[in-house]
């Protein structure tokens with residue numbers, strides 16, 4: 001059954017309406033999305049599909065790479081018959097040979113569920129570190145206009161109290177061993193790959209560090225805090241949620257893809 005429900009459709013229509021002008025650059029281009037069967041990246045694909053249907057401009061071709069390690073085919077079911085969409089089941093930890101033009105890349109493939117990355121730590125490190133490098137190679141070889149890397153707020157680790165809320169300049173308090181290290185440290189390595197390819201090869205890459213994004217279509221069983229709370233229903237203890245939310249930023253799915261899309265199609269601003 002498709003997960004493209006009325007709420008997601010409404011969100012997507014609103015994103016397309018608000019970003020009508022910046023999204024015009026998509027016309028006649030190709031967008032590669034890794035992890036498109038996942039919660040966040042399926043939003044990008046739905047947004048582009050809606051833009052293609054409503055903009056009156058040449059469509060943007062969508063290529064989705066996902067091995068469905070934690071993604072859901074139901075998130076893509078309504079797209080698979082479209083002529084502007086192609087799903088390739090592929091592990092992006094392996095080198096990629098793409099001969100077509102790739103204008104934009106959104107690299108969101110990762111094992112992001114704490115339950116799954118505890119079970120598959122090596123695969124988690126591979127996709128975040130090696131996978132990111134492979135996508136940077138694609139961006140370089142195909143002369144892509146922009147690559148957006150979805151890193152994570154987990155690169156900050158456990159900020160001490162004076163660093164909450166956490167500024168972008170905070171360098172992190174991260175353990176390189178322990179159950180979360182495979183995710184946190186490999187996201188940091190992914191960022192380093194991006195920075196090096198930007199400096200050395202001029203790859204126009206942008207890094208974003210989502211905090212806790214939640215919304216419709218998210219799996220309730222992946223061990224992240226908001227789905228966990230939703231899945232235990234209204235009986236959860238409000239005080240513990242308040243404490244947690246005070247120390248972590250949360251963001252609804254609708255707000256996040258809007259900002260990420262805008263970031264993807266805007267020019268890079270050098271830093272570091």
Ligand SMILES: NC(=O)c1ccc[n+]([C@@H]2O[C@H](COP(=O)([O-])OP(=O)(O)OC[C@H]3O[C@@H](n4cnc5c(N)ncnc54)[C@H](O)[C@@H]3O)[C@@H](O)[C@H]2O)c1
Nearest residue numbers: 035037038039040066067068069070071091092109110213
């Ligand atoms: N949702 C959040 O709150 C949040 C917070 C911080 C960072 N992020 C990052 O944003 C991205 C998307 O997160 P999400 O919440 O949508 O996660 P998700 O688990 O729903 O989606 C990740 C997708 O990547 C795919 N994938 C995993 N390994 C792969 C591989 N080797 N090759 C190809 N595909 C692979 C999975 O099958 C899945 O479809 C991830 O990189 C995640 O680390 C998300």
